[in-house]
Amino acid sequence: MSNCSGKKAKPLPISVGALSDFYSRVYALCRHIPEGRVTSYGAIAKFLGAARSSRMVGYAMNNSFNEQGVPAHRVVNRLGMLSGKHHFPGSTLMQDLLENEGVPILNDRVQNFDQYFWNPADHLDPKDF
DNA sequence: AGCGTGACGTATA
């Protein structure tokens, strides 16, 4: 790629400021989601004290491919649906990743969702974020 | 600079 030829080449969608702080918190939290478990955008938002900004969590995940060790596939919506699957390469990667961890998926939805749901508030200390 | 959109979720009707 010719990213060295003059153009500013905006490397990161986010750079500085409060937004990146929020994103960073989202990523830090996500790194604690255990294999074989899932959580939701809303649960993350609530845990981070932004209960009404769950959309921003989704936006953060959209950018998570720039990050390391962030299991974006373990974040689903509050009904256990794989609402982010179209943002993964291929059409079944998100589902495949989850099934490889033992999370059963049917029709883009986590089966027995409450059994696999991992609530950050039950396992993490808000003071650490 | 304004408008529509969206990996969401809750509140009303």
Place this chain on the structure above:
DNA sequence: TTATACGCCACGC
């Protein structure tokens, strides 16, 4: 119970 409305706010056009 299903259907809209709306809060949220970064981002692309």
